[in-house]
Amino acid sequence: MTRKSIGIIMNGVSGRMGYRQHLVRSILAIREQGGVLLNSGDRIQVEPILVGRREAALAELAAKHDIADYTTDLDAALADPRWEIYADFLVTRARAAALRKAIAAGKAIYTEKPTAETLEEALELAALAQAAGVKTGVVHDKLYLPGLRKLARLIDSGFFGRILSVRGEFGYWVFEGDWQAAQRPSWNYRAEDGGGIVVDMFPHWSYVLENLFGRVQSVYARAVTHVPTRVDEAGDAYAATADDAAYAVFELDGGVIAQLNSSWTVRVNRKELVEFQVDGTHGSAVVGLFGCRIQPRNATPKPVWNPDLREEHDYDRDWIEVPDNDVFENGFKTQWEEFIRHVVEGGPYPFDLLAGARGVQLAEAGLESSRTGRRLDLPELVLPKAKATEAPEAVPAGAHR
Numbered sequence: 001m002t003r004k005s006i007g008i009i010m011n012g013v014s015g016r017m018g019y020r021q022h023l024v025r026s027i028l029a030i031r032e033q034g035g036v037l038l039n040s041g042d043r044i045q046v047e048p049i050l051v052g053r054r055e056a057a058l059a060e061l062a063a064k065h066d067i068a069d070y071t072t073d074l075d076a077a078l079a080d081p082r083w084e085i086y087a088d089f090l091v092t093r094a095r096a097a098a099l100r101k102a103i104a105a106g107k108a109i110y111t112e113k114p115t116a117e118t119l120e121e122a123l124e125l126a127a128l129a130q131a132a133g134v135k136t137g138v139v140h141d142k143l144y145l146p147g148l149r150k151l152a153r154l155i156d157s158g159f160f161g162r163i164l165s166v167r168g169e170f171g172y173w174v175f176e177g178d179w180q181a182a183q184r185p186s187w188n189y190r191a192e193d194g195g196g197i198v199v200d201m202f203p204h205w206s207y208v209l210e211n212l213f214g215r216v217q218s219v220y221a222r223a224v225t226h227v228p229t230r231v232d233e234a235g236d237a238y239a240a241t242a243d244d245a246a247y248a249v250f251e252l253d254g255g256v257i258a259q260l261n262s263s264w265t266v267r268v269n270r271k272e273l274v275e276f277q278v279d280g281t282h283g284s285a286v287v288g289l290f291g292c293r294i295q296p297r298n299a300t301p302k303p304v305w306n307p308d309l310r311e312e313h314d315y316d317r318d319w320i321e322v323p324d325n326d327v328f329e330n331g332f333k334t335q336w337e338e339f340i341r342h343v344v345e346g347g348p349y350p351f352d353l354l355a356g357a358r359g360v361q362l363a364e365a366g367l368e369s370s371r372t373g374r375r376l377d378l379p380e381l382v383l384p385k386a387k388a389t390e391a392p393e394a395v396p397a398g399a400h401r
């Protein structure tokens with residue numbers, strides 16, 4: 001008989017990402033629409049159990065959203081065969097230990113990035129999951145942004161000719177917390193708590209670059225802490241020990257050069273909070289979260305450098321807006337639906353813990369490059385063999401139902 005629902009442990013739902021993107025915009029939206037439409041044509045409904053450390057907060061969330069199950073006992077939830085997927089939105093520092101337990105319990109894993117704090121640990125988790133035969137998924141949300149979907153379409157159509165380079169600007173001013181509250185959690189600015197913009201953003205750049213342009217072969221990065229003191233949620237000043245800006249150059253398979261700035265200490269002078277310019281022999285594009293503008297070579301003006309003449313040409317007007325031609329849903333939700341299909345129906349899924357480990361590899365190499373001033377090559381990752389004692393028996397997804 002076809003299954004009607006799939007149980008999902010949601011750990012860290014009180015957090016920014018856990019609540020807004022994963023619970024409300026993804027799982028509850030999927031529940032509201034009647035579940036995930038499978039390739040078979042059937043629908044499978046989602047059943048979340050909220051997991052966290054504060055029972056009262058969980059009870060309030062559960063009541064607010066009409067969710068039957070919640071617990072502060074992760075081990076009990078992991079031991080219960082009713083829950084098939086373990087999803088993790090904890091602070092990065094707390095993630096690896098929880099993932100290890102969930103893999104050992106035979107759950108399918110869905111997790112925020114970065115998957116671990118070190119490459120060694122990220123690879124170990126990927127190997128454990130492989131040995132246990134559990135399916136894994138890592139959030140690759142930026143690929144689902146409408147702007148980047150349109151960019152992928154342009155690449156597939158051959159619009160660019162040969163792609164030469166990518167220039168990206170990500171960032172905005174994050175308030176220091178003194179005269180205006182900071183709009184990001186304070187742990188983001190403490191290295192000892194897993195913070196830092198390299199650790200936060202390079203995992204995104206890893207999957208964006210490799211899925212659109214080519215695998216990252218090398219990185220040169222300069223990570224800086226521009227604002228050394230900030231004020232936390234309790235109003236106390238603290239030393240910002242983590243980088244709040246990173247200026248990096250990536251060389252990709254196929255010879256594409258990508259140069260990406262990531263900063264929480266920049267004021268926005270662009271159309272969107274992230275913007276990439278892609279230049280190719282046949283055309284260029286500027287894409288953001290939503291927008292995508294192109295300039296084909298046939299419509300490229302011929303500027304001549306002349307400092308004696310005031311600029312009269314409106315370069316903005318040389319660009320053509322690309323139409324949506326599609327309905328773009330929330331990217332977190334779309335990826336959740338794809339992952340649930342993968343868990344229920346099988347088939348390849350590229351955004352797994354090994355892809356997550358490549359993100360951690362890039363962050364680690366970026367920080368080392370910054371420390372040493374060297375450009376670093378990134379070797380292709382392969383999974384080490386997990387030790388037999390660490391590898392639990394494979395529990396096929398759905399075996400308990």
Ligand SMILES: NC(=O)c1ccc[n+]([C@@H]2O[C@H](COP(=O)([O-])OP(=O)(O)OC[C@H]3O[C@@H](n4cnc5c(N)ncnc54)[C@H](O)[C@@H]3O)[C@@H](O)[C@H]2O)c1
Nearest residue numbers: 012013014015016017018089090091092094112113114185
């Ligand atoms: N995909 C994205 O675009 C994106 C954006 C921001 C953050 N993230 C990632 O999402 C994760 C959460 O980030 P956030 O901004 O939501 O953080 P947050 O601080 O808002 O939430 C963190 C959650 O972890 C819980 N938590 C904190 N310390 C814990 C501990 N020691 N043990 C167990 N639980 C603990 C908190 O209660 C909270 O539920 C991070 O790994 C971050 O890198 C991803």
